[in-house]
Amino acid sequence: MSASAPSPREPRESRTEPIRVLIVDDHALFRRGLQMVLSQERDIQVVGEGGDGHEAVTKAAELLPDVLLMDIRMPRRSGIEACAAIKEAVPTTKIVMLTISDEEEDLFEALKAGASGYLLKEIAIDEVPQSVRAVHGGQSLISPSMASKLINEFTSLAKRSEEKQQQVPAPRLTDREMEVLRLVARGLGNREIAKELFISENTVKNHIRNILEKLQLHSRMEAVVYAVREKLLEIT
Known part of the structure; x- marks a missing residue:
């Protein structure tokens, strides 16, 4: 003990x-x-x-x-x-x-x-x-x-981070996808786009599918509206 x-x-x-x-x-x-x-x-x-x-x-x-x-x-x-x-x-x-x-x-x-x-x-x-x-x-x-300065800085950083999250950056489309999107915006169908770009209709369909997936959209019209809004292309 x-x-x-x-x-x-x-x-x-x-x-x-x-x-x-x-x-x-x-x-x-x-x-x-x-x-x-x-x-x-x-x-x-x-x-x-x-x-x-x-x-x-x-x-x-x-x-x-x-x-x-x-x-x-x-x-x-x-x-x-x-x-x-x-x-x-x-x-x-x-x-x-x-x-x-x-x-x-x-x-x-x-x-x-x-x-x-x-x-x-x-x-x-x-x-x-x-x-x-x-x-x-x-x-x-x-x-x-x-x-207090540290809190203000963190508050500012939090606001900037929230703004970035709210402003979803426009996905990067390839040059060919941009060409297809412009033609879609002009109202051309898949066959007309294929002739215009000298590619097959299946290739056009693949491009459109990729565009919709990148933009997380469901239709050609939605893709056009989104692209114009995000200034990915201009309708003249």
Whole structure:
């Protein structure tokens, strides 16, 4: 009994290991401020600092942090470029972009590069520890003002996708099928079309069948109306 007693405590002990944080920003004063705030948290340990994107990649590979707080606009290598490289080299590291950039393009590129969070530096500095814990716990964080831009973009994409679905693209007909369709539109029958194009009636029938299948229609007249409406041909 006594030998097995420690086992229930093992999960709790493992959970008390501090969250290892790497801070990368080209402003030393900002780095120092973050370090001072995070160092006051018993469950967070700042394991290193960096001043540019290149250092972010090398130190992440060396220190294997749980969470990386990183700026976007940095010398030698941008935060977004560094983010993509780090996610490939150390996929377990959660990356939070902590930046002044409220550009939509930076937000989208950061998320595509694998960032788990995008926070503006206007965030209260005492909120950073909780953000670190949230991202480490698997949450994704985006500053409210940036989240609204993301929602607007997704809404716009959804509308464009719906419009594309509603606007069924005109199927591509071959040159010969277009010739047959034009003659059908002029009111010619299969025998007359065959003579006009120097082909057999069976070939004309095959072309018309293919046209109807491509256009998902049921009659020659429907095919003509559809083709005129979609500007596949003009009746003069």
